[in-house]
Amino acid sequence: MSFFFNITYTYQYLYDMKPIVLFCIGLLLLFFDCSLDAQTNMFISNPSGLEILKGNYNPAKYLPAKLIQHPDTVRMGIIHEVSTIEQIKLLKKLETFYNRNSGSDTMSLATGIGACRTWILSYFDQLSKLSNNRLVTGYLEFDADICSKGHHKNPFAILPGLDTSNHEILVIEGHYDTRNEGRCDTVGYTPGIDDNGSGTVLVMELARVMSKYGFRHTILFTTPTGEDEGLFGAKAWAEYLSLQGIKIRSVLNNDIVGGIYCGKTSSPPSCPYFGHVDSTHVRVFSYSMGNDPFVNSAHKQLARYMKYVQDELINPYISTPMTINIMLGEDRSGRGGDHTPFRQKGYTAVRIISANEHGNGTGKSPDRNHTTRDILGKDLNGDGILDSLFVNPGYLLRNTILNGVVTGLLASAPEKMSATVEIQKNDAIIDLPAVYDKAEKVIIGIRKFNSISLDFDSVYVLKPTDKFALRLFSGQKNFISVAPVWHGAPGLFSDEYEVNLTGSVLMNKN
Template structure:
């Protein structure tokens, strides 16, 4: 993971230009990802109902298995990206890549050679070394070419110590990121025995710690080839339960242990395709696995793309327009600096010294927790790989107090549909099942509450498609009023919000850790370009003032603030056409 915000400018350059000469070494695997193959050649797996698959995932994904993978990877010592070229068969990234490749091939032999093992090679300059690097992946071909898009689960296999370019230190990288790599291997082990309509790619990236090189190469290659990637699940720090002495915001409390929750980070506002994917992962787990799980997990959908100043391999895919999320443990041990906690240091071992007395007294990884995270991933992959076709489109509007009317366009005529409703939160508030394309549904709350609506199709086995992009449903003009306010420091005309048709809605989340969204609703058809958002501290100090555009419908503006654990109060004010629209209060936590 990257550790400082100032690196992001360099990262952006690398994402665009850092890799060249990308090559997939297995032409058959490449053809499958392009959708140019005969599915009949790969249909010898088990065909089972989605419910049967989910139940098996919950039972078959093994803590002992992920433990064996983690320990094997840690045994290679430093997997810094430039150790790829070591001649050793027992240490370094080169040896680790060879072992992973052999594991995939062994697994393929058990699956009638249905798992196609390959490498991607790419040229890059990493730590002043210009070479051709490689990463290992395996492709499980789908049985249906109606939709040629494929699905990726990934984790980076490289590790680092305090100096990200040091190739001689001993950095086993247990938590970051032998855990994510083990998760990918375990999902491949269990999923590869089944037939799925969609192709699944199991990817172990390299060069993550120096600038997301491997994932950027894969994303750039896929985009340049016109490949359709349905979704990407990135796993980076997947097994940590103990919060260390420091962590990147939104931080955990030092010494806290979290064994039953994970976080999903993703780019954009709560209406982005990435947040929609996060909600899909959570829905599938909550409905398929959670009711029967020995220890149910809570999935927390986070507001930002990653923690403050950090990044991971979901970013290059997102930058190419693919839906991508980062799955990460609820707690972490370190802030990426290498000087506090174990992440990015030689201390990232399975056993750790929590009080610096020279004696190991705890573990960096809970393998049962890691296995539970693998179940969450595998279940989402299995359900999405059913390739349920989403509706073409839908419309939604108010018809009465607490009621919405929808019209769904779907040439496939699915047996039923799921309708997801959300207010100003990252989570869906309600998910309905209907059997008509023109449903009228009720929802909790009053008519002044903003609702976001999305729709998915459901097949005969009860599996959802991915949900369509959300629509915001606005209250008819005049139904609500948000009173305007005025302060002594402003020389603006007071105006009722309804005179311009703009309402200032509550920000979300509130209180917030490091980022929140200011929300406006414009009920008119006027596009306001001369509008401003001003954010002040409680003493009147201006923290930020920016020009904004206000389009018809719902408008969201992100505000980021590093509060360093302090509780602070802010006031945000909206002006349009030299008129004050409204002011609201928000707080950090």
């Protein structure tokens, strides 16, 4: 009896203590999660790189021979100078490293991740020589157990900004490691051309093109390691930058940005059916609370900014216009990427990925992702020339332009603005001159509650002296964002102002 009593008592005790027990279990899980993924001993191999990331430098030391910085001129330069020839050349070289698993060989000069990172860094160094030594290059090094290898390196090139006041950096990244069906296959042929040679050469090509130009803010070009084994390289960057107190305006993560062919098992939400081809859409994934389209986030506002820039400032100047699909989730179902560690540290980050993906990463035939078949293309008639390319050069080029133009504009754009919004009778009145007098224009984006679109339903470009009135209708909510434009460079959109006929104005932040 007393035994029974004790058990009952213990049960009751546990029940009463449930929140504490759960909390302790949570802590334990967190501890194990952290200990499995922990990056330790993080440092930048080139100390001046850290000082530039922090804004402690003299911009005059990093000027180009001829300073070109007007955002309109720079934008058109990026659109015209990104080269498919350069990118294909880089992809062919990447394929020669045979296996770029984070646990692969680091001694060989020809194959394995060690040879590959040496090559990426020496490429950045060559670019620096060609641009008046403007690029500050090196590795972010860290320790972590990835496929039995303990020490790892993320190659980078930093383009110092022209102005160190209100210092913020912008990040363009694409992981350079690869994997086969086996997570830790460190010896088998693993070309990883679409996943993620495409993102790697996107970063490398933009370092080449953008290092000719001047930007107000500093740009970090980097190819993290360890993505396919657990986002290790991006976690190291996010943690390191956050520990150093470095502010980031935007992170564009590129992972699978060259393929246009729909595989059999592509992770949803993706392409419509096996064999479908799409070279004119690209998906932008970003976090918002609970995947609710009416809950906003800085990440979603960045995705809307990208779509605005693509539609208004890129498409009129390229022969094949692109459409950005703003996606609801942070990534495909059950999948992840290098933007997430940055978001978890409070940075604004999105993932860019092809509309059509060749597989779900499990390495199952006939899909190509994470298999020996993720190659550049096929030589169909044996003449030594690739007749059929699996990475579409024009598509990769357009995704590269998107990254370069968005980051280039943001790197010279004014800070985010806020607005004065009030309800007067049936209208929401947005007062512009009171909020931003330096802007030559102000963009107003409006989403309507009854729309299923994640994008703005309407966009207006006004002079800062204009007063804007939005007619309100009964039962309808509207979300209003504002962005300043300076010398043709739009800034990021503000948080949303939620307005309706009841007269309230709420901020829609998260």
